Amino acid sequence: xxxxxxxxxxxxxxxxxxxxxxxxFQIKYGKRDGLxxxxxxxxxxxxxxxxxGIDPTEGFFxxxxxxxxxPTKFFIRLEFKDREAALIRREGWHCWTRDxxxxxxxxxxxxxxxxxxxNRLLELVKFERAAKGLSQSDRLALACRI
Numbered sequence: 001x002x003x004x005x006x007x008x009x010x011x012x013x014x015x016x017x018x019x020x021x022x023x024x025f026q027i028k029y030g031k032r033d034g035l036x037x038x039x040x041x042x043x044x045x046x047x048x049x050x051x052x053g054i055d056p057t058e059g060f061f062x063x064x065x066x067x068x069x070x071p072t073k074f075f076i077r078l079e080f081k082d083r084e085a086a087l088i089r090r091e092g093w094h095c096w097t098r099d100x101x102x103x104x105x106x107x108x109x110x111x112x113x114x115x116x117x118x119n120r121l122l123e124l125v126k127f128e129r130a131a132k133g134l135s136q137s138d139r140l141a142l143a144c145r146i
Contacts, residue, residue: 002047003125004040010055010062012082021082025053025062028075036071041132048129053078060088062115063124067133080113088115093123095143097136112139 008025015022029037041049052063062080069076080098087094097110116124123146131139 001125001129002042003050004042004047005050005052006039006066007050008053010053010060018079019081022079023055023082023085024077024079026075026077027051027069027072034073036073039066039070039072041067041070045129045132048125048132050124050128052124055085058085058089059118060085060115061118061121061124062088062113063128064111064113065131065136065139066128068111068136078113080115084113084115088117092117093120093146095140097140110136112136112143114143 006027006029008027010023010025012023014020039049039051040047049066050063051066051069052061054061062078062084064078080096084094084096093114093116095112095114097112099110114124114127127143127146131142134142
């Protein structure tokens, strides 16, 4: 199974004017040029693309829809709450939606995030393979079945 991973470090960095219970990962590659960048998607479906933040200290990941975030601008920040991290650690797999701005390319306002313990990474790959191109509500229904 081939994997193309856009992986970033999850942090819990207190930031002025941001909620105290917030964590995030920042999608940063190259220059902050304001241009849109396309995330790779294998047209032959031999590889599965992942877009995720990893917390190696606490042993979990949080993944976003790579199709929804393509094209994307570098830098962007994906936030999630301490309560979501706690549920991931307790349950091993957790999914939830977060608000996001609709864009020209993707008019949906809600966004599904999927979190898992590090030993559930293969399940994330299988999930992303099956969920590629689905609406956020269909991705949520599929993620809840895992």
